[in-house]
Amino acid sequence: MNEGSLARALGALRSTHMPELASDRVRDELERAWRDRADRPQRRGLAVPAFARAFALVTVVVVTGFLTLRAGADSPLYSARIAIEDTLVLFQADRVEYVTALYEERAEEAARLEAVGNALAAGHAREAEADTLRLLNRIMPRTEDPSPEPSPAIVVAPTAEPSLAPTVTPTPIPTATRPGTPPPAPAPTPKPATTRPSTVTPTATPAYFTVHATGYVTSADGTPVNDACVSTGIDSSCVTSTTNGRIDFVLLGRKGQSITLYVRKLDPLTGATQRGKVTTVVTGPTLFLGQIVIRVI
Amino acid sequence: MVKAAQAGDASAFGKLYELYRDPVYRYCLARSGATHDAEDLVADVFLRAMEALERYEDRGLPFVAFLFRIARNAAIDRSRRTRPDMSIEDLTNDPESDHNVESAAARSTERQALVNAMSKLKADYRDVLLLRFVEGYGAAEVGRMTGRSEGAVRTLQHRALDRLRRELDRSGASALFDRWGGAEAAK
Numbered sequence: 001m002n003e004g005s006l007a008r009a010l011g012a013l014r015s016t017h018m019p020e021l022a023s024d025r026v027r028d029e030l031e032r033a034w035r036d037r038a039d040r041p042q043r044r045g046l047a048v049p050a051f052a053r054a055f056a057l058v059t060v061v062v063v064t065g066f067l068t069l070r071a072g073a074d075s076p077l078y079s080a081r082i083a084i085e086d087t088l089v090l091f092q093a094d095r096v097e098y099v100t101a102l103y104e105e106r107a108e109e110a111a112r113l114e115a116v117g118n119a120l121a122a123g124h125a126r127e128a129e130a131d132t133l134r135l136l137n138r139i140m141p142r143t144e145d146p147s148p149e150p151s152p153a154i155v156v157a158p159t160a161e162p163s164l165a166p167t168v169t170p171t172p173i174p175t176a177t178r179p180g181t182p183p184p185a186p187a188p189t190p191k192p193a194t195t196r197p198s199t200v201t202p203t204a205t206p207a208y209f210t211v212h213a214t215g216y217v218t219s220a221d222g223t224p225v226n227d228a229c230v231s232t233g234i235d236s237s238c239v240t241s242t243t244n245g246r247i248d249f250v251l252l253g254r255k256g257q258s259i260t261l262y263v264r265k266l267d268p269l270t271g272a273t274q275r276g277k278v279t280t281v282v283t284g285p286t287l288f289l290g291q292i293v294i295r296v297i
Numbered sequence: 298m299v300k301a302a303q304a305g306d307a308s309a310f311g312k313l314y315e316l317y318r319d320p321v322y323r324y325c326l327a328r329s330g331a332t333h334d335a336e337d338l339v340a341d342v343f344l345r346a347m348e349a350l351e352r353y354e355d356r357g358l359p360f361v362a363f364l365f366r367i368a369r370n371a372a373i374d375r376s377r378r379t380r381p382d383m384s385i386e387d388l389t390n391d392p393e394s395d396h397n398v399e400s401a402a403a404r405s406t407e408r409q410a411l412v413n414a415m416s417k418l419k420a421d422y423r424d425v426l427l428l429r430f431v432e433g434y435g436a437a438e439v440g441r442m443t444g445r446s447e448g449a450v451r452t453l454q455h456r457a458l459d460r461l462r463r464e465l466d467r468s469g470a471s472a473l474f475d476r477w478g479g480a481e482a483a484k
Binding site for chain 1: 332412432459
């Protein structure tokens with residue numbers, strides 16, 4: 001039996017027909033089903049057409065996205081908004097600029113909520129603000145290799161007057177001259193003291209800029225503290241942490257803006273937390289925090 | 298006719314049924330191996346086609362390809378539920394009338410042996426044999442229906458025939474088809 005004969009035998013199957021009796025039975029069944037189906041269009045008519053469903057879905061997505069992106073810190077959608085905004089960083093041509101704008105927006109929102117007295121929402125906004133700062137520190141290109149030069153001078157200066165150094169003078173030069181002769185000292189000091197608040201704030205330069213902050217964290221006995229948490233709130237999440245006592249990170253600030261940083265370090269042996277803080281004013285792209293001594297309070 | 302049925306014309310769907318019931322029946326018979334199963338399958342196929350009619354889009358393939366695809370799925374669903382078995386009734390239920398009783402009986406036996414052997418083939422083999430030799434579609438058309446190239450259809454067809462021959466040999470039915478190589482073929 002070759003292929004040809006098999007093919008011909010198969011061809012003979014074409015003469016096989018469905019028995020009429022069975023065909024009639026199927027036809028009846030189909031007629032019944034068709035009538036049942038014809039009763040359904042009313043229900044189907046109520047059903048939304050496919051294009052309308054797709055349109056509705058797109059609308060819901062767009063509206064939800066819009067509401068989410070406009071959700072305030074007091075909204076349950078706020079965390080979703082933060083997540084979306086943070087994800088959008090990946091798609092930005094200038095990530096630093098985008099994150100800077102985000103930081104500005106979140107800081108303003110936190111300030112506004114604090115002013116209104118909504119502490120819970122303000123806390124959320126502050127958390128987001130701190131997260132933004134951390135993000136900025138991650139993405140900020142590190143080109144600050146000139147720091148090794150000022151650091152030896154800074155190391156010397158804080159040891160003499162540790163607590164005064166950060167608040168009084170932003171540059172190490174005046175600290176060197178100050179202890180020397182008291183009479184000339186009053187003359188230069190009033191100038192920055194009086195002019196800075198009056199000249200810097202009214203100029204109203206709301207634009208934030210990146211500030212490279214450096215400083216040292218030591219315990220009361222002067223030993224550098226490693227891995228201490230640096231935050232913008234008393235117990236808020238860490239913006240950065242110290243490495244061999246050194247603080248070195250980037251933040252966003254305005255000229256003349258007062259910034260307070262909190263440092264804490266949990267002693268795993270005693271369970272006690274050593275704390276310290278520093279308040280300083282932003283004067284330029286570099287910010288020397290000085291030596292911050294932490295102790296159990 | 299399909300468009301009219303889609304628009305809700307019952308008589309158009311009736312015409313589609315009359316037109317395609319036999320090819321679908323043969324397809325179902327080859328898959329199930331039993332006439333009563335094939336009849337139930339035909340009903341199932343056309344009921345499913347009725348439900349799926351709105352979704353049917355003419356993509357240049359014959360409507361029967363749409364029905365075969367439904368039939369294939371329906372047969373798979375059915376074979377999961379039941380096991381096909383042959384009945385004596387199937388052997389005697391020959392729709393073809395013939396004045397010569399002996400000849401009719403021989404053809405019926407032959408047909409049943411063939412259907413039996415085909416029901417044991419892989420679905421792809423069975424489909425290609427049905428479409429090519431029973432329904433008479435060209436290799437290119439079968440290729441379009443089954444998503445294969447013409448060459449692939451020919452290769453598949455060759456393997457399917459070989460497999461069918463072996464199936465008939467195994468059942469001892471191959472001798473029944475000797476006449477197709479001689480006098481019958483000449484006809």
